[in-house]
Amino acid sequence: VEPVPIVTFLSDYGLDDPFVGICHAMVARTAPRVRVIDLTHGVPKHDVAVGSVLLADCVPHLPPPVTLAVVDPGVGTARRAVAAAAEGPGGPHWFVGPDNGLLAPALAVLGGAVQAIHLAEPAGVSATFHGRDVFAPAAARLADGAQPDELGGAIDPGGLCDLALPRPQVSVGRLETVVLSVDRFGNLALAASPEDLRDARFRTGQWLALTAYPGGTRAARLARAFADVAEGHLVVLVDSNSRVAVAVRGASAAERLEAKAGTRMTLSARGMPAA
Amino acid sequence: VEPVPIVTFLSDYGLDDPFVGICHAMVARTAPRVRVIDLTHGVPKHDVAVGSVLLADCVPHLPPPVTLAVVDPGVGTARRAVAAAAEGPGGPHWFVGPDNGLLAPALAVLGGAVQAIHLAEPAGVSATFHGRDVFAPAAARLADGAQPDELGGAIDPGGLCDLALPRPQVSVGRLETVVLSVDRFGNLALAASPEDLRDARFRTGQWLALTAYPGGTRAARLARAFADVAEGHLVVLVDSNSRVAVAVRGASAAERLEAKAGTRMTLSARGMPAA
Amino acid sequence: VEPVPIVTFLSDYGLDDPFVGICHAMVARTAPRVRVIDLTHGVPKHDVAVGSVLLADCVPHLPPPVTLAVVDPGVGTARRAVAAAAEGPGGPHWFVGPDNGLLAPALAVLGGAVQAIHLAEPAGVSATFHGRDVFAPAAARLADGAQPDELGGAIDPGGLCDLALPRPQVSVGRLETVVLSVDRFGNLALAASPEDLRDARFRTGQWLALTAYPGGTRAARLARAFADVAEGHLVVLVDSNSRVAVAVRGASAAERLEAKAGTRMTLSARGMPAA
Secondary structure: OOOOOEEEEEEOOOOOOOHHHHHHHHHHHHOOOOEEEEEEOOOOOOOHHHHHHHHHHHHHHOOOEEEEEEOOOOOOOOOOEEEEEEEEOOEEEEEEEEOOOOOHHHHHHOOOOOEEEEEOOOOOOOOOOHHHHHHHHHHHHHHOOOOHHHOEEEEOHHHOOOOOOOOOEEEOOEEEEEEEEEOOOOOEEEOOOHHHHHHOOOOOOOEEEEEEEOOOEEEEEEOOOHHHOOOOOEEEEEOOOOOEEEEEOOEOHHHHHOOOOOOEEEEEOOOOOOO | OOOOOEEEEEEOOOOOOOHHHHHHHHHHHHOOOOEEEEEEOOOOOOOHHHHHHHHHHHHHHOOOEEEEEEOOOOOOOOOOEEEEEEEEOOEEEEEEEEOOOOOHHHHHHOOOOOEEEEEOOOOOOOOOOHHHHHHHHHHHHHHOOOOHHHOEEEEOHHHOOOOOOOOOEEEOOEEEEEEEEEOOOOOEEEOOOHHHHHHOOOOOOOEEEEEEEOOOEEEEEEOOOHHHOOOOOEEEEEOOOOOEEEEEOOEOHHHHHOOOOOOEEEEEOOOOOOO | OOOOOEEEEEEOOOOOOOHHHHHHHHHHHHOOOOEEEEEEOOOOOOOHHHHHHHHHHHHHHOOOEEEEEEOOOOOOOOOOEEEEEEEEOOEEEEEEEEOOOOOHHHHHHOOOOOEEEEEOOOOOOOOOOHHHHHHHHHHHHHHOOOOHHHOEEEEOHHHOOOOOOOOOEEEOOEEEEEEEEEOOOOOEEEOOOHHHHHHOOOOOOOEEEEEEEOOOEEEEEEOOOHHHOOOOOEEEEEOOOOOEEEEEOOEOHHHHHOOOOOOEEEEEOOOOOOO
16 A cells, blocks of 8 residues: 655634635645654744744644645745755655745754755745645645755755744753743643753752743742642643643643743742742 | 535634534535535624625635625524526636524625525424534535525525625715724725725825724825835735725734724825824 | 554644644554544543433544543542453454543443453553543554553452442422533433433423523423524423433524533423512
8 A cells, every 4th residue: 555645734823714625625736645644733823933833833743745834924025935945754754835934944944954945836835834735736746756956946955944943041940041932731841841941950859949031030940840730720740742841730830831832931949938 | 536516614603612623524424535624613693794794705716615604683583595606707606504694695795695595404403503503514415416496495506695795985085984803903884986086086005094983083194015114013915805905914904993893984185184 | 455443532632733633643652543532622621421412422433443542630549440341242342541430421322341450550650641542642652453452461350440420300290400511502311211201290391490500590492402492482391311401592592591511500491480
């Protein structure tokens, strides 16, 4: 049995309009045997930074061979439409989307782009819906086995628009960073890794002073799972994407801390308030 | 390889309840080889007019052979359940849904219905969920190759409930119309075509006075793309469905103009306010 | 043609994050020929009771052979991950999810679990996302034909966590119960069956006094369909899941009665207010 080629798909199109459905229809018409898996279409509208984080988080789990990603506030401007490949576990994995930084952190997870194409615009392309007119057909054709050079001209993968995730400031006993994304449950993913926790010499089980700006300082426990703190308590843990995250067991940390993507946050071993 | 038959699916069921999932399940049980593509289920509840516009916008992009559309405030009344076929590019394209006008603008895009069936109600049909009990099984069977007369009795396609989209009033220098639909980004699709812009003698690049009722008058530029105006400015353009649309670059025109489906709107070459 | 094995999928993950998409990706990577049908991911977050009702409502319509259900406030605690089979119409139907009661009403619809497995945790499992790490792969493997004992050790199906739906109190002329769930249209599904209406000696067409707590008493008609009352009027009917439901024709009963899941409600043949 020949494996079904898959296009995974992330966007800020939402599901209340037919944008996503029409992109699915375009894939089905371009390459009927290709299957589409929706990652999410709930990226906040035009938020390239949050979209790039969510896409990067998906990378370790993506089936081959193509991912379509569209968060495209510059549609209709001179920004390029691109396809870029990195080395996936079973061969090249292609990312198709606008060259505005959205794809960069995902490509970085796989070691960076090794090949890139500036997608040619088909005749009759609209000025506002390149997901339908440019990106979905290109993704479908790549998944269906088209040679990359059928889709446009090769460009230098080193010249793709970069978008580095923010890096935390770490010293012994202190970690300063920002919220990268907030999920449905109000859990806050921070721009920090387990290595950063180690560099700060934080220990599992330790109480930390957690400060959100603007806003106050609260006690939070560094733990392995939600279940390691009592209902309603703040916990700092490593989430399922290997990011440091702040959560409240059974409630929303985003509401508790009035935090959102971009909120500055500090974890400190000193100055801990009464729990 | 035999092509996979596809049912495209639009409704006002939303995704917070299992309505859509159960319709998918019914298709899978009725005709396992048929694939379902969701267009959108975010039509405002019971809003046949907006649903009919979104469905018509999808028509040029639909893979064959069947589209299932359910916005059905009259479920359980005497309104008919129907399947109606128009001539698609590759043969008849069937639309399955309630005979309440929802299907009419979509059929009109393909030149009108040439064949119609009054769907027979299966035994044990519920009084409230014909998507599951009547429409999804009929769509699945049609896509799977059933003969239309297996599904019910032929009716006069000219007798289907009509629902014409509103027509604009156009004179030289002036276009009066209404908002047909609003998308996630706050872009407003108007009941007007590029021909209407030509008839009004508006020129690309021209500033127009845009009046929303109730509400004030603002300057808006007639342009090709969002990118032709500065961030935060109003732009009138032809959208990806070939409708005249009002947008704000990088923000929501619906919020700026307090407009929604049905809002009256006038574009005028005279009486333009200071930009 | 060999039938495509299907995993039906319900959760409280929502669609704004990539949780659901990553579970789809895991199924595709684990068992490429398995197809996933989303039932709904709009279960209110962490609401095991409402999730269990929605899942049970889906049961009569589920294609075989596996349903994946995740509403899992106890992820990372000692609650078990399980797969449990009941006798479906075409053989065993497996339900995969947390052993917290979520699966119990669904299993009961099919006569109860006849077989159960305590799922082994794969190496490297996260503490927060068992949908991805435990449940989706197990569901994919079961649908793909794996033997249950490859997934973990057999356990007593009688020892699974139970979660009985609330039972109404019925006497002649009176029915006391609670709201089980609310759909997008504001229809209220009650914990009551057509048999309960018969036991109360209510007759179709009869006016009843409907009391929601807290809140007042209103007249509602017991009817067969929305269409049997005038626009804007309250109606009590048997819904498409064979539950007694309260609705307002053309509007939201949830808004009218300020009711939600858990709201107490009484139907009475006496003390009817002026309609």
